Amino acid sequence: MRISFNASRHVVAYVLVGNTGMITFNQLRVGYRGRPVTPEIDGDLTQGSMTALVGANGCGKSTLLKTLAGAIPPVSGSISRPIPPVRFAWLPQHADIEKQFPVSVFDIVAMGCWPCNGWLRAVSRSQRDEIMLALETVGMDAFAKAQPGTLSGGQLQRVLFARMLMQQAQLLLLDEPFSGVDEKTVELLLSLLHERHQAGCTLVVVLHDSQTVERHFMQTLRITSEEVSWEQGSATVVPLATACRGEVPC
Numbered sequence: 001m002r003i004s005f006n007a008s009r010h011v012v013a014y015v016l017v018g019n020t021g022m023i024t025f026n027q028l029r030v031g032y033r034g035r036p037v038t039p040e041i042d043g044d045l046t047q048g049s050m051t052a053l054v055g056a057n058g059c060g061k062s063t064l065l066k067t068l069a070g071a072i073p074p075v076s077g078s079i080s081r082p083i084p085p086v087r088f089a090w091l092p093q094h095a096d097i098e099k100q101f102p103v104s105v106f107d108i109v110a111m112g113c114w115p116c117n118g119w120l121r122a123v124s125r126s127q128r129d130e131i132m133l134a135l136e137t138v139g140m141d142a143f144a145k146a147q148p149g150t151l152s153g154g155q156l157q158r159v160l161f162a163r164m165l166m167q168q169a170q171l172l173l174l175d176e177p178f179s180g181v182d183e184k185t186v187e188l189l190l191s192l193l194h195e196r197h198q199a200g201c202t203l204v205v206v207l208h209d210s211q212t213v214e215r216h217f218m219q220t221l222r223i224t225s226e227e228v229s230w231e232q233g234s235a236t237v238v239p240l241a242t243a244c245r246g247e248v249p250c
């Protein structure tokens with residue numbers, strides 16, 4: 001069974017569908033205050049797929065991710081989602097705002113426990129170990145007590161990846177996760193994404209680097225002002241070797 005939110009009728013409709021698509025776009029248009037910024041989008045994000053979302057600046061990639069995350073409603077059409085809903089993690093494009101929080105790097109990663117703990121329960125001893133393992137995985141364990149405001153952009157991105165690992169989400173939405181990140185760190189973060197994919201997660205990643213798309217993604221959703229197209233790539237999705245890696249289940 002999947003759930004479908006239809007923006008034009010402001011109703012939630014329950015529909016019985018096959019088990020092939022985790023998420024289905026049905027004549028979907030996304031945008032703001034009733035004005036679409038994309039052409040119609042149709043198609044499936046199948047469970048366990050790894051999709052690169054590409055297109056020119058301003059074509060609506062971030063808007064589509066926001067809509068997928070449920071932060072804004074579709075302008076028209078609908079998104080069919082699984083029931084029960086899957087847990088998702090969303091790494092927005094401008095996460096710099098988190099630098100202002102008066103918390104430690106450890107606390108930022110601990111926020112990934114909220115789906116399990118709720119807002120009030122403190123992290124358990126075993127979760128503390130998992131948080132430190134996630135920080136170690138991204139090479140940031142030495143910064144556990146640091147304030148996020150003292151980190152570089154790439155270091156903060158590693159920390160946000162560690163938090164994403166803690167969320168144990170089945171659907172990962174990442175908006176330009178490698179912007180401002182050095183080559184070695186990109187390789188590390190890509191390997192973590194491949195691991196999540198191999199663990200059965202569904203990934204949608206906004207990217208501008210065509211080489212990364214070709215090398216690592218089997219499917220591309222391309223948005224232009226005229227049309228939206230799905231392209232199948234030739235990448236073999238194999239995890240890269242990493243220096244340090246922790247196992248966090250999906």
Ligand SMILES: Nc1ncnc2c1ncn2[C@@H]1O[C@H](COP(=O)(O)OP(=O)(O)OP(=O)(O)O)[C@@H](O)[C@H]1O
Pocket residue numbers: 032037055056057058059060061062063064093
């Ligand atoms: N909050 C908003 N209210 C109204 N319009 C917006 C809002 N945010 C973005 N837009 C507009 O929606 C269009 C799509 O923006 P979006 O951020 O989704 O593009 P994008 O493809 O992610 O671009 P980029 O590659 O530059 O990140 C743009 O024309 C933008 O000006």
